[in-house]
Amino acid sequence: xxxxxxxxxxxxxxxxxxxxxxxxxxxxxxxxxxxxxxxxxxxxxxxxxxxxxxxxxxxxxxxxxxxxxxxxxxxxxxxxxxxxxxxxxxxxxxxxxxxxxxxxxxxxxxxxxxx
Amino acid sequence: xxxxxxxxxxxxxxxxxxxxxxxxxxxxxxxxxxxxxxxxxxxxxxxxxxxxxxxxxxxxxxxxxxxxxxxxxxxxxxxxxxxxxxxxxxxxxxxxxxxxxxxxxxxxxxxxxx
Numbered sequence: 001x002x003x004x005x006x007x008x009x010x011x012x013x014x015x016x017x018x019x020x021x022x023x024x025x026x027x028x029x030x031x032x033x034x035x036x037x038x039x040x041x042x043x044x045x046x047x048x049x050x051x052x053x054x055x056x057x058x059x060x061x062x063x064x065x066x067x068x069x070x071x072x073x074x075x076x077x078x079x080x081x082x083x084x085x086x087x088x089x090x091x092x093x094x095x096x097x098x099x100x101x102x103x104x105x106x107x108x109x110x111x112x113x114x115x
Numbered sequence: 116x117x118x119x120x121x122x123x124x125x126x127x128x129x130x131x132x133x134x135x136x137x138x139x140x141x142x143x144x145x146x147x148x149x150x151x152x153x154x155x156x157x158x159x160x161x162x163x164x165x166x167x168x169x170x171x172x173x174x175x176x177x178x179x180x181x182x183x184x185x186x187x188x189x190x191x192x193x194x195x196x197x198x199x200x201x202x203x204x205x206x207x208x209x210x211x212x213x214x215x216x217x218x219x220x221x222x223x224x225x226x227x228x229x
Contacts, residue, residue: 006158034216043205043219044159093158095217103149104217106159 001027004096006107013084013114021079021110023094029074030096034104035067038091050077084114117142117208121220129228134193136223138180138206141187146208148189149217150180153203162204165189176200201227 003026013019023033032051036044048064050056050071058064066088068080077096081088091111095104122137140146147166151159163174170182176199180191189206206220 004158043221044217046216046218049216091156095159103161103164106151108158109156111156 002098002105003027004030004094004105004107006092006094006110008110009108010111011113013112015085015114016083018080018082019084019112021081021092021094021112023077023079023096023107025075025096025105028096028098030077031074031099032097033071033077034095034097035069035077035079036093036095038093038109040091044093047079081112084112086114088112089114117146117210117218119206119208119218119220121204121206121223123223124221125224125226127226127228128196130198131195134178134191134196134200134225136191136204136206136225138189138191138220139187140189140206140208142208142210144210146210147215148180148182149207149209150174150178150189150191151205151207152176153205153222159205162191196225196227198227198229201225 005024007022035047038044047062048056048058050069052071052074056069071077093109095106097104118141120139149164150162162178163172165172165182173179178193204223207217209215209217
């Protein structure tokens with residue numbers, strides 16, 4: 001149980017375009033979902049926290065107009081990178097939590113390359 | 116504010132030898148502590164977690180970690196390394212609840228020599 005999927009696993013897009021990444025909790029309802037980014041050979045940095053039906057809470061330094069997060073249902077959150085640039089190339093990982101007393105369950109990640 | 120420091124970005128061990136990965140944290144409230152493993156181009160897999168119960172926590176794949184409040188440490192050990200243990204390991208802390216946002220350490224890459 002507690003499986004989280006991400007789609008796509010890899011995406012290549014041209015500079016200036018937008019790309020959407022989906023995060024789904026497959027066998028549980030996720031009250032909270034988190035989005036992290038990971039640059040090569042670096043650790044994970046939290047970008048934002050989203051609760052179903054509410055606006056996402058962004059970490060300091062993360063542009064909310066550039067990284068649009070939608071958590072429309074208890075099983076789906078999406079991250080849209082708008083007007084992507086090469087510096088946005090990274091590994092994006094989502095996680096989901098059933099409730100605060102429960103741990104986070106991580107998705108397999110999405111590798112974004114902006115050319 | 117919470118933070119995590121992992122000493123040593125790379126650790127090399129011989130197959131069959133002890134694996135020791137160090138993690139120190141800072142937290143203004145009682146922490147929840149986690150160790151995750153990440154294989155190349157994959158997400159994170161939980162090895163074990165400390166949630167204020169027993170200070171010695173046993174996890175999957177033979178790993179265990181001990182919470183030492185006086186040292187603000189949560190070091191990860193495995194008595195005998197296996198080739199399959201080659202991966203990146205992350206220590207993480209959350210405050211107030213296990214499902215709250217995580218702060219990760221810088222990670223330690225483990226290399227196992229045959």
